[in-house]
Amino acid sequence: MMTEIALNILDVAENSTRADASLVTIAVTADTRGDRLTVVIADDGCGMTEEQVSQVTDPFFTTRTTRRVGLGVPFFKYAAESTGGTFAIRSAPGKGTTVTAVFVLSHIDRMPLGDISGVIHDLIVYHPDTDFCYTYEYDGKSFTLDTREFREILGDIPLNSPEVSSYISDYLTENKLETDGGASL
Numbered sequence: 001m002m003t004e005i006a007l008n009i010l011d012v013a014e015n016s017t018r019a020d021a022s023l024v025t026i027a028v029t030a031d032t033r034g035d036r037l038t039v040v041i042a043d044d045g046c047g048m049t050e051e052q053v054s055q056v057t058d059p060f061f062t063t064r065t066t067r068r069v070g071l072g073v074p075f076f077k078y079a080a081e082s083t084g085g086t087f088a089i090r091s092a093p094g095k096g097t098t099v100t101a102v103f104v105l106s107h108i109d110r111m112p113l114g115d116i117s118g119v120i121h122d123l124i125v126y127h128p129d130t131d132f133c134y135t136y137e138y139d140g141k142s143f144t145l146d147t148r149e150f151r152e153i154l155g156d157i158p159l160n161s162p163e164v165s166s167y168i169s170d171y172l173t174e175n176k177l178e179t180d181g182g183a184s185l
Contacts, residue, residue, distance in 0.1 A: 017130050036102055038100070145175070
């Protein structure tokens with residue numbers, strides 16, 4: 001099992017890039033009063049049939065040809081449900097996929113969120129042709145990083161150039177701290 005929720009997010013977002021998504025939207029919402037941590041990952045990739053959606057939480061089902069098991073989604077589902085939370089996948093061929101995981105924040109079995117800023121940075125830098133829209137919300141305060149806005153400003157400068165990569169990393173770290181005050185999730 002993965003040790004951080006951020007690693008589950010990485011795995012699902014990587015699935016989105018393999019599904020030829022041009023846009024991956026990731027929202028992480030912490031509601032301490034409601035005792036919930038909600039993660040929504042949506043893409044505009046190739047999508048899945050109803051049959052594939054019904055099988056995707058089976059660890060022995062994968063569409064990949066490089067291995068015969070796919071543990072990322074089943075582990076993510078287990079991680080959410082073991083806290084008393086919920087897990088859902090909606091998808092349609094040609095329309096994309098949305099994965100929603102809700103965790104009970106205070107549950108003893110909830111794994112930490114982990115290095116979410118590092119994961120978002122790595123997704124952007126290692127998939128420079130995919131757009132990402134990331135929103136982080138903590139008790140009503142939020143910030144959003146949208147690579148489409150960055151591209152508009154930067155023009156032909158790639159998102160994985162060293163200067164831009166460093167800026168993205170700092171942007172994510174500073175805005176997360178400003179949003180949650182350094183709270184440990």
